[in-house]
Amino acid sequence: MSVELSVHGLTKVHPGQKSSALTSLNLTVRPGSCTVILGPSGSGKSTALRLIAGLDKPSAGTVCIDGVDITEIPAEERGVGMVFQRPMLFPHMSVVDNIGFAYRAAGQTRRHARERARRYLDLVHLGDIGDRSVSDISGGQAQRVALARSLAGSPRVLLLDEPFSALDPLLRTEMHDLVREIRTELDQTLVLVTHDQQEAAALADSVAVLIDGELQHHSDVASAYTRPSTLAVNRLMGGINEIDGHLESGVHYSAIGDFEVDVAFGDGRAVLLLRHEMIRVVDTSEVHGVVSALRPIGFRSIADVTISGVTVKVELPAGATTRVGEEISLEIPPEARAVVFR
Template sequence: MTVTDTPTRTGAALQLRGLRRSFGSAVALDGLDLDVAPGELLALLGPSGCGKTTALRVLAGFERPDEGQVLLDGEDIVPVPANRRDTAMVFQSYSLFPHLTAADNVAFGLRMRKVRAAERRARAAELLELVGLAGHGDRFPHQLSGGQQQRVALARALALRPRLLLLDEPLSALDARVRVTLREEIRRLQLELGITTVFVTHDQEEALSMADRVAVMNGGRLEQCATPTELYERPATDFVAGFIGTMNRVPGRAVGDGLVEVLGARLPVEVLGARLPVEGPGGTGDVRVLLRPEALEVTAGGSARVTGTSFHGPTSRLRIILPDGTDVKADVPTHAAAGLTPGTDVSVRPQQRPVLLVSSAPTGGAA
């Protein structure tokens, strides 16, 4: 049976229940609860020190939690040694054996499990073809590019048909063009094989473009776990609102009846189950209004001023100082930005759509 003939698997169900892990006085995981559906690709995303790598190491068996359970298809695997878990991990640093060929690296785990030589060779060849390296089996790691080495590492992880695939920032050592190509390949393989995958990254673009859902962590806790679209458009906490993408915080005033006045416009307030510290629909008071750069419309002439521009292909980002001193960012079509050079006086208005609020905080700019 070839790799592509392998019956489609639904993947394993994974649950993290009350995981806690401390290193001295430093708390890495603070009661982490998380569910991963069978066959899902879940990204763990957050700032340095948020606990995402510790969580992955607990899943792999390299760290033992102080408390909590890791349930794989209902079985708690915390007591199971790393080498006996039905999991596989791909590391940032490739971790290939330099004295082994690509094929022998892929087949290494099979050799440790006493699989016959002929079957090992066939399996390695199939997997190298699957990851786009057919004909490279006799090359040593130093004869391969970084992207090719990471493909070998991925093939090696898949060789044992694990129920759970763990990816520890596997693309961070690669250049930008190779990263884009390889993340598309990883996603294609993950979907094709139906394997449950947990992917740690510090790169928001990778997380939002690859994952079915993204778990945003902060201080060892889960801030929000949702689809990329929901995270971006409906952040559940102030931290997520500022961490995912770019968010402007503009002073406004809640005027009651679920409306807020901001930048000369009156807009409806979107209340997310009181998850953000939002003034209630019937409340009033000073607030910060959360506005994405693409939600601001900029026209020449007015009391705001452009202070900088940056080119982003079809769009350009303008940095603008509002009359009250608030610094905001606005994304406009590049052709429209040609006349909005630094020093140009402009008007800034929000698009007519619901907005999120954060109550009574000092005015800031873009996060």
């Protein structure tokens, strides 16, 4: 049965440092769900994982599993598994013996450990290479072995610290598919750290965004894209439209027009955020502009549309015939709009 992971006021100040690497993190991961901790380098992501795993001691705060405080429990007794960016396999052992290491450490015979390990070999689709040396397998296979080795320990919570960042795009996609498959098989509670918003979108039930050691946003994936809490969160989630203006009674006023927005806070200077993927080019609309630049992104392209001196970026579909200098009309649906105060 999967478990709930929660941290309360989790803080880490490294010796000799004035500022915190992590500041008062409060976060709950529901049983059987995957929370992705997203943030740029140096934001405190890996620090949070190491504190949860028990590899570092927090300066303040607690780590709980199903409401039980495990902050003072040694790492090896927490029931928390961790997969690192590098596989860190034992070079003198075969693939199957790497996976069965936890069973051998618990006193089981080599034969029994290997028998139990082969279930996890099959789970990561490596059942035919169990007897190979780890020096004879590819990087993608090595990361699968590392994942299987962590799972073989039957962790209550599995932590993944950017384990796919060194893989090429195709292998990363395959690993994402594998993680989803494992979740359905094992009903695992997962926390994944990444700096890649596309990876977060591929795997997360919820996204927790860390900036400079502080939690700035926590929500489902869709809300992280369309209702970010801050400009920094918007940029990390790939947002590229930020229109200065002011908010009054639920309407944002700027040079590009007046737009109703769904907000639950007061008036004042505010930035209108527009998701470029959700803006549509239409035959007629109250929003008109001139295409001032085009930038290809694979089969699609990003158009810079100048409206009253302000540039709005729009993602055009594959095959679009829009040209620089052309006047076009835009539809900006309510779900594409959000605001944050400057």
